[in-house]
Amino acid sequence: MANQLKCDLCSKPATVHLTQILDNKVHKVDLCEQCAQEKGVTDPSGFSLADLLLKASLNPDPVPGGIRCEQCGFSPAEFKKLGRFGCPACYDAFKGILDPMLDGMHKGTVHSGKVPRRALERKTLHDRLNKLEVDLSEAIKAERYEDAARCRDEINQVRQAVEQRPAR
Amino acid sequence: MTVASLIDTPSELTDSASSKSAVVLMTRIRLARNLSGQPFPGWAKPAQREKILELCRAAVTAAPAMKRGLAVTVGELGELEKRILVERHLISRELSGSKQGSGVVISRDQTISVMINEEDHLRIQLMRSGFQLKRAWAAIDDLDSALEETLDFAFSPSLGYLTACPTNLGTAMRASAMMHLPALVIANQMEKVVRAVNQLGMVVRGLFGEGSDASGSIFQISNQTTLGESEDEILKRLSGVLQSIVEHEMNARARLLEADSGKLFDKIGRAFGILQNGHVLSSNEAMNLLSLIRLGIDLGVFPDSKRSVTDRLFIEAQPGHLQHAQKGEFEPGQRDLLRAERLRSEFANFARPDFTLSANGNN
Numbered sequence: 001m002a003n004q005l006k007c008d009l010c011s012k013p014a015t016v017h018l019t020q021i022l023d024n025k026v027h028k029v030d031l032c033e034q035c036a037q038e039k040g041v042t043d044p045s046g047f048s049l050a051d052l053l054l055k056a057s058l059n060p061d062p063v064p065g066g067i068r069c070e071q072c073g074f075s076p077a078e079f080k081k082l083g084r085f086g087c088p089a090c091y092d093a094f095k096g097i098l099d100p101m102l103d104g105m106h107k108g109t110v111h112s113g114k115v116p117r118r119a120l121e122r123k124t125l126h127d128r129l130n131k132l133e134v135d136l137s138e139a140i141k142a143e144r145y146e147d148a149a150r151c152r153d154e155i156n157q158v159r160q161a162v163e164q165r166p167a168r
Numbered sequence: 169m170t171v172a173s174l175i176d177t178p179s180e181l182t183d184s185a186s187s188k189s190a191v192v193l194m195t196r197i198r199l200a201r202n203l204s205g206q207p208f209p210g211w212a213k214p215a216q217r218e219k220i221l222e223l224c225r226a227a228v229t230a231a232p233a234m235k236r237g238l239a240v241t242v243g244e245l246g247e248l249e250k251r252i253l254v255e256r257h258l259i260s261r262e263l264s265g266s267k268q269g270s271g272v273v274i275s276r277d278q279t280i281s282v283m284i285n286e287e288d289h290l291r292i293q294l295m296r297s298g299f300q301l302k303r304a305w306a307a308i309d310d311l312d313s314a315l316e317e318t319l320d321f322a323f324s325p326s327l328g329y330l331t332a333c334p335t336n337l338g339t340a341m342r343a344s345a346m347m348h349l350p351a352l353v354i355a356n357q358m359e360k361v362v363r364a365v366n367q368l369g370m371v372v373r374g375l376f377g378e379g380s381d382a383s384g385s386i387f388q389i390s391n392q393t394t395l396g397e398s399e400d401e402i403l404k405r406l407s408g409v410l411q412s413i414v415e416h417e418m419n420a421r422a423r424l425l426e427a428d429s430g431k432l433f434d435k436i437g438r439a440f441g442i443l444q445n446g447h448v449l450s451s452n453e454a455m456n457l458l459s460l461i462r463l464g465i466d467l468g469v470f471p472d473s474k475r476s477v478t479d480r481l482f483i484e485a486q487p488g489h490l491q492h493a494q495k496g497e498f499e500p501g502q503r504d505l506l507r508a509e510r511l512r513s514e515f516a517n518f519a520r521p522d523f524t525l526s527a528n529g530n531n
């Protein structure tokens with residue numbers, strides 16, 4: 001009894017089988033003739049296996065249920081339809097769907113390369129400022145005036161640092 | 169700078185050609201960047217898109233590299249202008265068809281274009297003629313750092329730059345080279361090359377990117393993956409692949425000359441004849457004929473001084489450029505007549521082919 005492979009995109013019987021070996025990792029895609037044609041697999045001028053892998057990995061229904069990105073309201077169903085996320089925070093919200101996909105998509109799963117140093121510095125300063133302001137109001141409420149004075153001094157220092165690098 | 173003056177100025181690709189760019193016509197790097205805390209363009213509401221456009225446009229036009237450039241919204245561009253910018257690789261087809269709240273900023277020398285609200289908030293692109301991956305990276309890295317002074321980019325320490333599509337995560341960098349590979353096409357070896365390049369994690373596309381055909385034997389080769397390797401590592405790997413493709417092309421040329429130079433010269437000579445005398449030329453046919461002329465220049469059949477004209481014609485034979493030069497709207501059939509007329513006049517005074525030189529002219 002032959003175990004008939006199904007097309008990763010539409011689940012018709014698959015007749016086109018692609019294998020790509022990247023860094024000793026084997027990636028396989030099985031397609032029916034129609035999908036293979038549509039995706040340009042038979043076109044010698046090239047096609048993107050990454051896109052295929054992405055779509056194929058989406059085909060089995062992603063996590064059911066009503067998860068939505070809190071920031072932008074995006075849902076996994078929309079991701080399946082569009083192949084794109086809604087906002088940067090979606091990467092946190094849909095980590096469970098993303099992680100297995102990343103494995104075959106890239107050379108690695110952890111970033112190595114340029115880091116936006118300025119933006120990160122700014123963010124650190126802003127976060128610090130927010131925390132100090134909360135501390136300050138709590139200290140005042142609790143009448144811990146020494147702590148409050150220390151918070152205020154630190155806030156001034158951080159503000160100076162921020163002003164040296166105007167945020168926008 | 170206005171769109172009209174930009175269009176009337178030759179671009180990096182269409183000029184400054186030299187024999188150094190014999191096989192690699194052009195190097196291009198693009199970076200995708202997004203603002204933190206803002207929805208990606210495809211999911212943003214119109215008002216949000218407008219706000220993002222404004223923020224990005226202010227930052228980009230203030231960058232030193234973009235001084236006195238062109239900054240327009242897609243809505244401000246006419247159909248023909250969009251088409252010309254696509255043909256010059258300054259905007260993508262996707263941007264040219266996009267709705268409200270998208271735009272582009274193009275540097276004065278047309279080597280840099282920053283698309284706003286395409287698939288990502290920012291698509292920064294830099295072009296250099298010839299094979300110049302390192303220099304292109306240094307320049308685009310500077311511009312990106314300048315933008316970062318005022319824009320907060322969405323970034324995760326583990327996933328890198330966050331992009332609308334997860335295939336671009338990490339460096340969010342796509343580096344590509346536009347290569348002229350006529351001998352590999354004639355020798356029917358392109359399929360093999362494409363397969364080998366794919367296995368190395370690189371992608372081969374036609375002249376105008378995804379889904380376009382490879383008319384004129386021009387291909388774009390770029391990295392497929394962006395996460396897990398640094399920019400330098402990606403560029404080094406790509407550079408190695410490109411160098412080996414150049415070698416294969418040069419070997420294929422040598423083999424064609426050795427095995428059957430008569431057949432190769434026949435192709436070049438016929439191409440010259442059709443360009444001088446043809447009356448109906450589709451853009452596809454024109455590209456293929458020009459490709460043979462370009463190969464002739466590389467082989468020494470035509471003088472090297474004709475290279476820049478030939479490279480310029482690759483772009484000017486495109487429908488948008490042709491329409492602009494002829495000042496009017498034309499049916500495709502009419503365009504083919506006009507294209508042939510244009511090429512006839514260019515080739516009327518072109519150098520005559522000299523097939524005796526080629527034995528030692530193979531560079």
